[in-house]
Amino acid sequence: MSETLFSKIINREIPADIVYEDEQCLAFRDVNPQAPVHILVIPKKSIAMLTDAMETDEALLGHLLTTASKVAKQEGFGDAFRLVVNNGADSGQTVFHLHVHILAGRSFSWPPG
Numbered sequence: 001m002s003e004t005l006f007s008k009i010i011n012r013e014i015p016a017d018i019v020y021e022d023e024q025c026l027a028f029r030d031v032n033p034q035a036p037v038h039i040l041v042i043p044k045k046s047i048a049m050l051t052d053a054m055e056t057d058e059a060l061l062g063h064l065l066t067t068a069s070k071v072a073k074q075e076g077f078g079d080a081f082r083l084v085v086n087n088g089a090d091s092g093q094t095v096f097h098l099h100v101h102i103l104a105g106r107s108f109s110w111p112p113g
């Protein structure tokens with residue numbers, strides 16, 4: 001996979017406000033927040049989008065979700081947050097390194113826009 005902004009954040013080539021890190025993933029604040037809390041959880045493994053994930057990535061995908069839950073709790077929103085995964089340009093994906101958006105700190109409408 002080609003290098004993206006997010007692989008540069010993983011490699012500390014560009015700065016980010018990192019709130020959580022372990023051997024499999026990294027979480028950092030979104031540069032263009034859409035809610036009072038807007039954090040991205042990304043795998044360190046290069047996966048462009050969810051549809052590129054393989055069966056062998058199932059544990060990693062689960063880890064991203066449990067990490068998102070842990071980070072939301074860490075931010076004080078353990079039971080009131082929304083997770084979003086944009087998959088592909090038509091869904092609004094702009095950075096082609098898989099990421100889970102954590103949004104919290106305001107109310108959210110349904111259906112999403």
Ligand code: DGP
Pocket residue numbers: 005016017028029030031032040085086092093094095096
């Ligand atoms: P998406 O549209 O789902 O691909 O979301 C990409 C998000 O990434 C978008 O909300 C803005 C954020 N973003 C883009 N570039 C950077 C960056 O260099 N640093 C940080 N922290 N966030 C970024």
